[in-house]
Amino acid sequence: MSKKFEHDIIPAYTPWQETTPGGVIKESGNAHHFKTGDWRAMKPIWDPDKCKHCMMCYPVCPDSSIIIKDQKMTGIDYDHCKGCGVCVEACPFKAFDYVPEGEE
Amino acid sequence: MAIRDKLSGNEAVAVAMRQINPDVVAAFPITPSTEIPQYFSAFVANGQVDTEFVPVESEHSAMSACIGAGTAGARTMTATSANGLALMWEMLYIAASCKLPMVLSVVNRALSGPINIHNDHSDSMGARDSGWIQLYGENNQEAYDNAIMAVRIAEHADVQLPVMNCYDGFITSHAVENIELIEDDKVKAFVGQYKPSTYMLNSDEQIAVGPLAVPTHYFEHKRQQAESMRNSKEVIVEVAKAFKEISGREYGLFEAYKMEDAERAIVLIGSSVGTAKFVVDALREKGEKVGLIKVRVFRPFPAEELAQSLKGVKTVAILDKCDGFNAKGGPLFSETTSALFVNGYTPLAVNYIYGLGGRDVKTTDIEKVYSDLSEIVTANKVEDPYRYLGVVEA
Ligand code: SF4
Ligand code: SF4
Numbered sequence: 001m002s003k004k005f006e007h008d009i010i011p012a013y014t015p016w017q018e019t020t021p022g023g024v025i026k027e028s029g030n031a032h033h034f035k036t037g038d039w040r041a042m043k044p045i046w047d048p049d050k051c052k053h054c055m056m057c058y059p060v061c062p063d064s065s066i067i068i069k070d071q072k073m074t075g076i077d078y079d080h081c082k083g084c085g086v087c088v089e090a091c092p093f094k095a096f097d098y099v100p101e102g103e104e
Numbered sequence: 105m106a107i108r109d110k111l112s113g114n115e116a117v118a119v120a121m122r123q124i125n126p127d128v129v130a131a132f133p134i135t136p137s138t139e140i141p142q143y144f145s146a147f148v149a150n151g152q153v154d155t156e157f158v159p160v161e162s163e164h165s166a167m168s169a170c171i172g173a174g175t176a177g178a179r180t181m182t183a184t185s186a187n188g189l190a191l192m193w194e195m196l197y198i199a200a201s202c203k204l205p206m207v208l209s210v211v212n213r214a215l216s217g218p219i220n221i222h223n224d225h226s227d228s229m230g231a232r233d234s235g236w237i238q239l240y241g242e243n244n245q246e247a248y249d250n251a252i253m254a255v256r257i258a259e260h261a262d263v264q265l266p267v268m269n270c271y272d273g274f275i276t277s278h279a280v281e282n283i284e285l286i287e288d289d290k291v292k293a294f295v296g297q298y299k300p301s302t303y304m305l306n307s308d309e310q311i312a313v314g315p316l317a318v319p320t321h322y323f324e325h326k327r328q329q330a331e332s333m334r335n336s337k338e339v340i341v342e343v344a345k346a347f348k349e350i351s352g353r354e355y356g357l358f359e360a361y362k363m364e365d366a367e368r369a370i371v372l373i374g375s376s377v378g379t380a381k382f383v384v385d386a387l388r389e390k391g392e393k394v395g396l397i398k399v400r401v402f403r404p405f406p407a408e409e410l411a412q413s414l415k416g417v418k419t420v421a422i423l424d425k426c427d428g429f430n431a432k433g434g435p436l437f438s439e440t441t442s443a444l445f446v447n448g449y450t451p452l453a454v455n456y457i458y459g460l461g462g463r464d465v466k467t468t469d470i471e472k473v474y475s476d477l478s479e480i481v482t483a484n485k486v487e488d489p490y491r492y493l494g495v496v497e498a
Contacts, residue, residue, distance in 0.1 A: 012320035016327035022203035023325050024302050028310030
């Protein structure tokens with residue numbers, strides 16, 4: 001089984017005397033520790049040559065997986081991209097291929 | 105000086121809530137608990153409390169709103185009965201597992217069906233394993249007193265669990281009785297200010313509540329929850345001691361009435377205790393060694409203490425105001441006999457299911473139980489331990 005978490009917020013098998021009351025998580029902004037990418041069935045493949053950096057894909061991605069640097073699209077965060085294909089549909093320049101995971 | 109008044113049980117509980125001045129009350133009306141939010145919303149409208157009153161669209165929402173308020177760090181209270189409690193069911197477990205102190209007044213009413221608005225204990229007894237502490241009051245005074253004590257029990261650092269303040273529908277909730285109220289400032293000082301250790305409105309510590317607990321975590325959370333319930337027994341006794349100092353009234357896990365030399369005893373819960381005490385007094389006048397135990401705390405179950413109190417009796421009748429439908433007796437019977445067995449005492453025990461759906465419980469019914477117990481003592485055995493009291497037989 002692939003490791004889902006970069007680190008455990010409350011480590012597995014923490015004794016009941018030491019775990020937080022009622023399972024409270026005392027840490028914020030921890031969604032990125034959870035690698036939603038590992039249950040992806042379809043995968044978007046970005047073609048930098050077709051991309052016009054119009055930014056249409058960026059706001060529609062539900063997992064903040066479109067990586068932008070200096071106002072340019074630079075790639076996809078596959079740790080978190082769950083392969084929903086919304087970016088593929090949103091791109092006006094057909095810059096994404098959309099293929100079954102493992103067949104790229 | 106205490107304030108003497110004449111109030112219904114519901115009005116008394118609403119007054120306790122006014123004195124406690126909780127941060128949030130979210131409630132939905134259902135007979136016979138409706139008057140609690142009704143009286144309380146008048147206190148809100150009149151500016152007598154600072155409470156945020158949330159008139160929700162169902163009991164499921166009432167409990168959900170209470171959970172939301174509790175996680176935010178608010179002192180939270182609500183009330184319900186019967187099917188309203190049933191609709192809260194899913195959320196009751198979540199309130200307990202999130203370890204949220206809150207107080208729910210359960211005005212006991214028969215759970216449908218058939219539909220019935222009168223008193224028995226089938227509603228709260230069904231929720232006995234939801235992880236809530238359960239206190240049962242006999243009369244208006246106890247409903248008022250328990251509502252106040254419940255806040256301190258729930259919020260105690262060693263407990264942090266929600267509490268049900270249960271009392272009998274109509275008999276206690278609507279009958280007007282003489283009552284001694286405690287002064288507002290004394291109640292406020294008694295409950296103090298709620299200081300949750302973690303809460304969502306704390307800008308210095310961001311938290312997430314109610315997360316997924318996979319098999320590597322879930323068991324430890326339930327064990328931790330169980331520990332809080334275990335701890336609560338001592339806390340309930342401690343809080344009762346502190347309460348005696350402001351009220352003069354004494355409370356324990358249960359009340360043992362004329363039990364010192366009793367040979368025949370009855371164990372029961374709620375408003376029928378008054379009727380049963382009347383019978384005990386009359387039989388004692390005739391020289392009969394009878395007593396009774398009124399259970400106040402059903403969760404946590406005071407097993408060791410109850411067994412100790414019953415160890416000297418020859419026979420005991422345990423009265424359940426709801427059926428268990430296990431075909432082997434009601435919940436109070438099962439738990440009391442289990443407590444006796446585990447602690448090594450084996451008086452002849454018999455169960456009576458009584459008072460379902462508001463069926464009147466008369467002195468003659470209680471007299472019959474004590475005379476049945478005499479027959480059991482003579483026969484030195486119990487032929488049929490699972491009995492019904494007051495049901496019409498062909
Ligand atoms: S929508 Fe298409 S063209 Fe626009 S930035 Fe994204 S990949 Fe590039
Ligand atoms: S496939 Fe979905 S999750 Fe992945 S980058 Fe595109 S929009 Fe985001």
